[in-house]
Every structure is written in C-alpha cells, then in structure tokens.
Amino acid sequence: MRTGEVLALTWDDIDFESRKIIVNKTVYPKIKDDVGRWFLGSTKTEGSCREVYINNTLLKALKNYKNKQKCYQKEYGKDYCYYHLESVENKYGKALEYRIIETTENYYISSSEESIKIASEKFEQTVQSKIIDEIIKYDTTTKKNDKL
16 A cells, blocks of 8 residues: 555544455645645545455554544543544535645544544654554564564
C-alpha cells in the first residue's frame, strides 16, 4: 500500500470479520495556506482501489489501536483535537477532493475524520517507524521465532 493510502484509512475501511482492508482513497499534501495543507481524494489510479488481506498480527494491532484511540478521546476530553472534512468543489459544484481542517469546536466526528486526524499528525511529525512500532508493539524476539 502507498503511504497516502495507509494514511487515508478509516475504521469504515476495515472489515474485522472478513479480515480485509478496503483501499479506495488517499491523503496527500498541497501548498499550505491559512486553512490547511492535507487533502483526501481518490487513489492514484482506478486499479489502485482494492482489498488487502489482514493477517493475525495486523488484526491484533488494529484492534488494539482502535481501543487506544477511544482511550485518548476520554483522557484528553476537551483538549482532544478535532478535524472535519471541507469539500473542495469545481466550478460546477462537484466535489473533487476534501480538505482536512482542524477545529476547536467539540462536535461529533466520524471515525473517518478521527483516522485522518491521527494519520496526518503522525505523518507530519515524520515518525512513521515509531507509529508502526507503537501499533504493532513489535517484539524482536517474536520476529526471530517467526523466521524459524
């Protein structure tokens, strides 16, 4: 999966029962202005829309991270940073993409927006390897045993 596709994943894209991830959008940067620089749009090509199988390790990591995200919302309460999607339309009113916007208002946001918020923050801080380690809680001992 491309980095932008991973960052665009939402909980709605993950089917825990059938153990599949639906890839159908991507996050990408544009020139930063007063509103924001991260956008959500379609995948690079039509053929990029696909389903990816979830193995046991990733399944466990995703479930753990989903629970951790809920804990963060409770822990930070009013200080939890909220984001929403603003439609960017062409001159005919068709939505071409969605800009990811930070807001101080505490309103209900979908799991999609929560995922985008977390993903864009992590990406912007350029700590991708730390994210993977945190989510998977990877144990080098396990890695050695898996190779045997």
